[in-house]
Amino acid sequence: MVIDLNADLGEGFGIWRLGDDMALLDIVTSANVACGFHAGDPVTIRRTCAAAVDRGVTIGAQVSYRDLAHFGRREMEVEPEELCAEVLYQLAAVDGIARAMGGRVSYVKPHGALYNRICRDREQAAAVIDAVADYDPSLPVLTLPGSVVHEVAAAEGIPTVSEAFADRAYTSAGALVPRREPGAVIHDVEEVSARAVRMAVERTVTSADGRQVPVPARSICVHGDTPDAVSLARAVRDGLLEAGVVLQAFA
Template sequence: MTAIDLNADLAEGFGRWTLADDRAVLELVTSANVACGFHAGDPGTMRSTTRDAVERGVSIGAHVGYRDLAGFGRRYMDVAPAELTDDVLYQLAALDGFARVAGDRVRYVKPHGALYHAMAHHEAQALAVVEAVRAYDPRLPVVGLPGSVVLRLAEEAGLPTVREAFVDRGYLPTGELVPRGRPGAVVHDPDQAAARAVGLATTGTVLAVDGTRVTATADSLCVHSDTPGAVGLLAAVREALGSAGVSLRPFTTGH
């Protein structure tokens, strides 16, 4: 039987502001990318989300980003590599503290938003993130797009790597994601998302916005919790994967 991980970005509220129904999402995923306070999140949110994840047996990942609360981490920032390494270390260590208080630990690192996309091709920033993970815990996997610079550099540094594909995001013929704000950037229909998830899990391919089929070999599938109707999308994806004989399990060890 084919098996794959299903992840979502969580804890992306701040103060009194709540972005998504994190508890409902945690009932449906196997891995939780928990915001660490730089692009979103705060100590209380980080603690409650890690606690809820541990209670449900969901693997905890550090969702690190640029120091950009106002822009939700979706604006590229020309951060010096040494500063970026320190920023990632700060976020990773903070979330790991809350995860350990909850009875587990951070199991992987997945950058957020503009940093995630920059690391697909930006050597200096990708290396800065890899250096932070290597310094903190070289056992931690790094999550990224297949063929990205960051996964190559992580492998060269001896770090485990995880290839990720997106169920709720449109793809360009190049295999990159359609930039947000452009037509076809976000998938809203649960049936379409479910069909994409099954295709990604069983064939490693996905239809691009121009109708061509592109390779997107993945170890983990992502649905963004801030996508409208995310809980419904996740439920449809889980049901479709199960019907297709695909089981769900975290890519990390210890669960």
């Protein structure tokens, strides 16, 4: 039982701060660093990458739609060539800063609306995968199990890694319950920890309507922008370790 624990980090912008990145970097094994399109700025990216390198945390590029106003959570219609170029731009920017800090980007994780869109939209999934292939085809893409992007990536020889969300509700089809719906985000510390342990050990999760859904994931995500994110992440980590799960980055 080996699991990666990832969190979305570096999501401040200018004088606006979101979450406690430094505390979370002491807990997680992988950091999804915002690339400046939904959140993040050069200083924040630099600080987050430097701190991740200091702690031995693996760095991922969290690419997004160009949507600062809505934190990347607004689904957008973007031409494939433009989306490919924007993902490539974000990936190259964060990797350049990470390398300057003594590390490197080791995987790619789409954020928010883009993440959900490429789970079902083959055209946008292809645009994201094309960008990864252009930059470094050895970089794995982190996504939901059973999503379209797995098929698209396989066709181009790009590796993928499946993840589960400890603090998000699931539908019976294995998708995430939309954030606009009540109960989409789970805040109870004990419940989140117990769900993570079950995901790691039994590879299942209970959906919002009470069904058992398989989640064959190698990585578990805890969001860094939710209230008490640090407490949630620490409880998840402690619960996994107590269950005998080895915490290790996948990349």
